[in-house]
Amino acid sequence: MRPSPVPPLLWKALLTAVLLCSVLPAPVEAQAPAKAPTQSKSSASSKAKAKTKAKAKTKAKAKTKAKAKAEELEKRQAQEKLQAEQKALEEQKAQEQAKAREQEKALAQEKAREQEKAREQEKAKALERAREQAKAEEEARARVQARAQEQAKAKARPPEKPQSPLRIGLGLDFYTESSHLSGEQLINGARRDESFDYSSASLLSATLTLSFPAPIASQRTRIGAGLRALGNYGTGGDRQFGFGVLNQMFVSGEYGLPVAKQVEALFGLRGGLSLLIPGKELSDEIQRLRDDDVDVWNVPRLGWLLGLSVGGRWHFSTHFAARADLFGQLEKLYLFRTSQEVNGVNVDKNWSTFGLRLGLTLGIEFAL
Numbered sequence: 001m002r003p004s005p006v007p008p009l010l011w012k013a014l015l016t017a018v019l020l021c022s023v024l025p026a027p028v029e030a031q032a033p034a035k036a037p038t039q040s041k042s043s044a045s046s047k048a049k050a051k052t053k054a055k056a057k058t059k060a061k062a063k064t065k066a067k068a069k070a071e072e073l074e075k076r077q078a079q080e081k082l083q084a085e086q087k088a089l090e091e092q093k094a095q096e097q098a099k100a101r102e103q104e105k106a107l108a109q110e111k112a113r114e115q116e117k118a119r120e121q122e123k124a125k126a127l128e129r130a131r132e133q134a135k136a137e138e139e140a141r142a143r144v145q146a147r148a149q150e151q152a153k154a155k156a157r158p159p160e161k162p163q164s165p166l167r168i169g170l171g172l173d174f175y176t177e178s179s180h181l182s183g184e185q186l187i188n189g190a191r192r193d194e195s196f197d198y199s200s201a202s203l204l205s206a207t208l209t210l211s212f213p214a215p216i217a218s219q220r221t222r223i224g225a226g227l228r229a230l231g232n233y234g235t236g237g238d239r240q241f242g243f244g245v246l247n248q249m250f251v252s253g254e255y256g257l258p259v260a261k262q263v264e265a266l267f268g269l270r271g272g273l274s275l276l277i278p279g280k281e282l283s284d285e286i287q288r289l290r291d292d293d294v295d296v297w298n299v300p301r302l303g304w305l306l307g308l309s310v311g312g313r314w315h316f317s318t319h320f321a322a323r324a325d326l327f328g329q330l331e332k333l334y335l336f337r338t339s340q341e342v343n344g345v346n347v348d349k350n351w352s353t354f355g356l357r358l359g360l361t362l363g364i365e366f367a368l
Helices: 008-023 037-156 280-291
Strands: 167-187 190-193 196-198 204-213 221-234 242-258 263-278 301-315 320-342 345-367
Touching: 167 221, 167 320, 204 242, 204 345, 221 263, 221 280, 242 280, 242 301, 242 320, 263 280, 263 320, 301 345
Parallel strands: none
Antiparallel strands: 167 190, 167 196, 167 204, 167 345, 204 221, 221 242, 242 263, 263 301, 301 320, 320 345
16 A cells, blocks of 8 residues: 655644754753852843843933934924925915006006097097198188189179379369358457358369379279369358358379279278468458458468268270269368457457368369
8 A cells, every 4th residue: 555645734834843943042951050149140130231221222212213203393393384484485475476466457557547548639639630620621612712702703803904104184073061160259358259150152163183003002092182173162041251262282092993894983082281262251351350450461271171082983995084973071271360469459360160061073084
């Protein structure tokens, strides 16, 4: 018969026991005889020292561990403090960044407001420029229209002819007069009023004029001089009083405005001197005063005149024209202005006339 094999588990257990026996030391009592008590005491002391060393090592290790733990705790606290500081710095930085963002936002808003304001101002300026441009265009159109109207009027009006250098005019005047003689005579303070109202006894006078183009606006304006003869000048109506021969010398200016092909509207002004040669009742009064030894000269009396006229001129040819004028004229004459003592008697004599004449002049002109 084949013998049964040993189970492998048993072999393994046996091998393990042999190895353990060879490794582990044998007990002291089995190896050697018992020692003396001194050896036992030394052994106990050694064990105590070993135990003390072990305790010291344990304490040293504990201290080392505690120190390491404390250092680790301190290190952890330092790290936590550093992290807290870093966090605080990060928060401060974040706050600064937020504040900077707010400032940037505020600056951006302010800049946007300024830009909006600048746009509004630019828009207002553009609108103002547009209004000014529209106004300027409107004024330009108005000027163009006015120029066009002036050109149309100029085309409608007959072309102006150059004025002849010299014109001689003859005219017949029909007039009416309303005048007043202011007169008084004082003898030793006793006053006698010699004033009265009157109108001229004559209705006709003759005028001779001479005119030439004025230096300014010579196409339409003329200046000149004239002589008007009223002849024997005296009062009409119930009271007859003759002053004498009255003549007028004047300078004149007139403006001619073409209104038709051969027709001009005339506007005139004249002013000058009046010259009265005493005659009739005035001469008798002078002689009476001279007979009373009053120093009164029998010489021409002077005065002044001022008048306006409006009329028209009709050109029949280059050298001949007819004209008609309505006129109004103021005139003042100084007849007496005497104050003296005659044979112990104080004599004062003051006479002057002032009148308004209205009339119509019909005349002809010859151009040279």
